[in-house]
Amino acid sequence: MVNFAHGELVTVGAYAMFFAHGAGLPFAAQALLAVLTGALTAVVMERVAFRPLRGASFATLLFSSFAVSVVLQNLFLILISARQKGVPTPGWLNEAFMVGGVSVGWLQVATTFVSLVALGALTLFLRHTAQGLGMVAASQDFAVTRLMGIPANRVVAWAFAISGALAGLAAVFVLARRGTVEPTMGFTPVLKAFIASVVGGLGSLSGAVVGGFLLAGIEVFLDVTLPTEALGFRDAFALLVVVAILYFRPDGLVSRKLELA
């Protein structure tokens, strides 16, 4: 399943931080609230856009989650504000330290560290717990998973909760980087994440990581090599590479078959 409304989970998390900050909560509590709100919203989303349509085609689910994404975005617009809202990050995250003449920001260190921990935890969970294995199974064959006595609906709901929690976590770092929250903020990072996971191979964790690094690598490479007047076209070139990869490897770079073998 592809959840088009994943970006809105990031936005929800960011708004949760905004309100938590308004209520005077400390940063750690804000972050926790962002993760919880993301998870909760994701579970509700699964009930509205996915569960009633279980077994429907790829395109149908794409449309239903697309619709949910539009509803959420415009609800933010109507109920909160179209304008950017500032959320200050704690001072230490914006500071940097020097390592051998290279300035390293604490934010980058924290982002990397938390991503690695989340990735490690997710890998362990998917490979070594009954819940996690059930999740992988449900993604491959929903009906058979149910026949094996696994409550597949609950497993899918958990998968959504986890992806929502990770989106909330991402919201903390996206917010720390840009400092403001607005209704459409989830769009760009998730579009990139989406492309990365398709290129890497949907349904494969290592694929998502490979895809993410590859996309970032292509972008930075183009940033450095393209002449200034062509920089505006960077995203077009990056996507061209991505489409080319899809052409030669329609299942992504790390295909599921390869991982099963």
Added chain:
Amino acid sequence: VTRLRQSPVIRGGLASLATAGLVLFVVALLAQAFAAPADLRVVGNFLIVCGLALGFQIFSGNSGIVSFGHLAFMGVGAYTGALLTIPPALKESALPALPGFLADAQVGFVPAVIIAALVAGVIAAAIGFPITRMREGALSMATFGVLVIFFVVFDNWEQVTRGATGLFGIPKQTGVFSALAFALVALVVARCFRESRPGFLLRASAADPVAAEALGADVIRLRWIAWTLAGAVMGMMGAVWAGFNLAFGPKQFFFDPTFSVLAMLIVGGLSSTSGALVGAAAITLASELVRRVADVQGLGPITIALLILVILYRRPEGLLAGWEPRWPGRRRAEVET
């Protein structure tokens, strides 16, 4: 003559013209006679959007594969049509870096639309050649890439498109009736393709690709033909749209309008041309109603999105679920899904 009269292509085209075409004609006539200028614009844009929905229908409706990318070809058509009709004097000041042959060119509205359709068709054919070779899921994703790539190009190619500011100064040459005329061209093209041999085989391949291949359908080629034809129709409607709205920017060929055209196909049902038209009418009516009752920014998209969800729950095949009007006489076997 008898063989011609029995041809499903001709009978399909006639049936569509006699029903949907007549309805659209009456709508245009009533609007021209009674509507205020602002409402006349709404009707004109509705007719154009009918053509756009039909363009999407030609590819997605017959092949069963969702394309997110065809608005890019509408953009190609709109820019081509605009650059061919804007007076050279204006182009010299607004677009000083425009290549010579474009800078001096000025043709009438109809030739501009035809050239736009050809240019969009050729570009669609070139892009579609690798794209239609992909497998279904990857293909959908790649069309998404096509949409973004074209947007980035429109948004940054200052010398030709004026980037994010957009083009202006297109001479007013269209009214509701020329919008109607081209929408009807799109309707006849879409319906005739649907009933033609390639269209029939393509629909069969959507129902069961393996069986269709086994019966000799060259699925990749068929997809490519539909993709290219759809691109040409989008280009044509893009040029008409540019001639009707007179100024535009790259965002009008990006996500928000793509979403609303796809919404039309979902609501009406994408497997028939009539479905595309009914969907276009439903979405236009819904958003106009919301705009008039409560003009709150964001309420329109929410209504459309909720409409999509209700349709997906209750009637996943869309309102018309593939129904088409038929010309009286002997019926031919249909593709069963």
